[in-house]
Amino acid sequence: MKARLSALILSLVLIPLEFLSQAETQEMGLDERINEWFTPISNAWQAIVLFTVPVFGNDIPFVVILLVAGAAFFTIYFSFINVRRFPLAINVVRGKYDDLDHHEADESAQVNIADGDVARTIKDESQEGEVSHFQALATAVSGTVGLGNIAGVALAIALGGPGATFWMIICGLLGMSTKFVECTLGVRYRDVDEHGKVYGGPMYYLSKGLKERGFTGAGKFLAVLFAIL
Template sequence: MSYLNLFKLFALVLALMLMPFTAQASIDEAINNAVAPVANAVSSVIFFSVPVGEAQLPLIVLWLIIAATVFTLYFGFIQFRVVGQAIRLIRGVYDDPKHAGEVSHFQALATAVSGTVGLGNIAGVAVAVAIGGPGATFWMILAGLLGMASKFTECTLGVKYRNEYPDGSVSGGPMYYLSKGLALQNKAALGKFLAVFFAIACIFGSFGGGNMFQANQAFQQVVIVTGGASSFMADKGWLFGLILAVLTGAVIVGGIKSIARVTEKLVPFMAIWYLVACLIIILMNFDKIGWAFSQIFEGAFTGAGATGGVIGALIQGFKRAAFSNEAGVGSASIAHSAVRTTEPATEGIVSTLEPFIDTVVICTMTALVIVITGSLTSGAGLTGVELTSHAFGSAFSWFPYLLSVAVLLFAFSTMISWSYYGLKAWTYLVGEGKTQELIFKFVFLVFIVIGSSMSLGPVIDFSDAMIFAMSIANIIGLYMLMPVVKREVNQYLAKIKSGEIKRVR
């Protein structure tokens, strides 16, 4: 069956699925009512919380904070020691097309960044600042810096234990290093259990945070700039989702090489586009920059403007950062595993740049725009992409249209990358093959329509729950495999120092 016919079939089947809904309730309402109870139930389990002062601390957030700190200390602040080498690697200084793998270091990083740089950077940051106050920004930055060590650990292991096939394709990620790595430690049963647990959570995570949340917030921004509640699109999330699904399908059917070709061009463009727009607003309010940073630092340690004080600001900051950069979750190691290299540590080193770009740079810029424009006051009651749009609109009435372009690009890039993550988790469970791949891609596209049709609350709860669930299995394995990573990076850095590994250009 040709890809064109596949898209036609997708549109037809989806139309038939939607026909039974009656006029008493819109399609969007019916979809939301069906999925919301499931999303709420899953979220309540994953985000089991304990009271800390006036705030509630989800234990899963503490799990990620501790892990990122442990990896930072164990590897001697590796994220700050290898910045120069990471830049040389993405420039292709050591690239050899004869090495096993499917994409270059830069393409692997671009694909992974496109999976993390998404609506979490625009809408997620707004949620954190709206609830946690300006101080949440400080904790987001800290989480990003610590998360660089988590990312280094998981991406080194992703290449170390990946499967390489005769046709040149590869499959890697937590599913493989959990099962293969722990088997070498005589813990095969535990490794297999953790790998399957991760794969299941990753599949649903790809439907949630990597798909539904992106489609939902992209649709909300389109509604905002086309008239709000009176917009023709206001109750037609399903139609927007259908269009977005067809565009996404046009890319993901080509696999990782097709995704990498798109992301290596799209990611730099969309990041620069968004950062320039943020800089314009910040420079227009140049006299308030000092005040904005004082609000951020004061809020971080006094809880000013936060729900739940300091702990509330910390929780929201770490929670949003983890959702955005996914450090410790393990998802990005699936993309990084496709790199062409014979040294696993190379991609671990490259991956340290990912949380920095995503959280320290882009998330901080979003937070600064919201704080510096006074939108927490003038936009009181708003959250998600609506708050960010309000902040952009405070500069020029037409700025939300620029934001709409960024939102659509961010959402699109994240969805195509997460389709690959979910696909690799799916094929780990059911086996490799074209039929298996087409089944997953079809279901993934259907979830784009579902996400566009739901309200933000259930979407963000389901998204967070699935992505954080992945970290449970992943971090257990990372703790056990830390010595393997230390051995790999020490050997690699020694080879670089001795000249055993030479530049190719």
């Protein structure tokens, strides 16, 4: 009797588990369904962005050529600002010019002056900014430096040898000009609400900057595309 009772209890436990395991194998979970849905889109986008171009017998992703060419253009266009203004950048981060925020604008400057301030940069001088220059730098670096900058360096050296370090340094120096352009556009086209909170980024300067050039639709499309990607 006890043996039959034990067998009955065991069957009542095992049968639901068997059906559950079969259901799990037959029906995909939510994460798997999302992955299955996005995989074709991801593959298509990867084929567009990472398609290779033969250069001196080597296949180089077009996006790498685009980034390096753009950085080189900005470097030359702004007369090697990444080198010329590097000491200035260090001094700004050190806080050398913090005291200038409490001085009036130069009246002889060829800019719009309103009550002793440059019109486009008027602020409540009785209040300090939300972050210091160093905190702003740390925030920018935290959003830029990631796994690719750490593991990518080791992988590049492992695949390309020590010589890869030289080209990474060159690309990094050129990329400083690209970052200068990004930050300048971000400040130029940022929004400040009535509480003094700042909103900015590529979505803003893509939409507002291209709108000034007469490409309103393209600016909105690129801003939305950047926000999604």
